Amino acid sequence: MTHTYDPTTAPAERAGWLTRAEHWLDERGKGAWIAAMVFGFIFFWPVGLALLAYMIWSKRMFSGKSCRKARYSGVHMTRSSGNSAFDAYRNDTLRRLEQEQSDFEAFLQRLRDAKDKAEFDEFMDERAKAARAPREDHEDA
Numbered sequence: 658m659t660h661t662y663d664p665t666t667a668p669a670e671r672a673g674w675l676t677r678a679e680h681w682l683d684e685r686g687k688g689a690w691i692a693a694m695v696f697g698f699i700f701f702w703p704v705g706l707a708l709l710a711y712m713i714w715s716k717r718m719f720s721g722k723s724c725r726k727a728r729y730s731g732v733h734m735t736r737s738s739g740n741s742a743f744d745a746y747r748n749d750t751l752r753r754l755e756q757e758q759s760d761f762e763a764f765l766q767r768l769r770d771a772k773d774k775a776e777f778d779e780f781m782d783e784r785a786k787a788a789r790a791p792r793e794d795h796e797d798a
Contacts, residue, residue, distance in 0.1 A: 690708070693708055
């Protein structure tokens with residue numbers, strides 16, 4: 658049987674069984690990953706250990722978000738809705754939101770930098786005053 662490339666086939670359908678299983682578990686969240694790991698330990702411990710290692714390596718174990726959100730954060734999904742006008746609008750909106758997020762994070766960083774500089778300048782002024790104070794007291798005597 659010859660397999661030909663079909664661009665309309667969903668990526669999960671074209672992928673191998675491991676990728677499909679990962680996608681299936683991601684859709685169901687962290688609980689599904691933990692259940693799979695527990696069943697892996699019960700039936701064949703190396704499978705459970707491998708799942709635990711993969712969950713830690715992929716940061717699925719410790720992220721506060723669900724697997725689906727952690728997997729797609731910062732990356733828009735490119736699956737077509739079938740409506741090219743909507744797809745263009747969605748992609749433009751996602752690009753704009755990502756740019757706004759980037760601009761806001763840069764703004765917050767500038768605020769943190771300005772606060773750090775103000776605190777450092779205040780520290781240096783207090784240090785300079787403290788260094789001058791003994792000299793002024795010494796000159797008065």
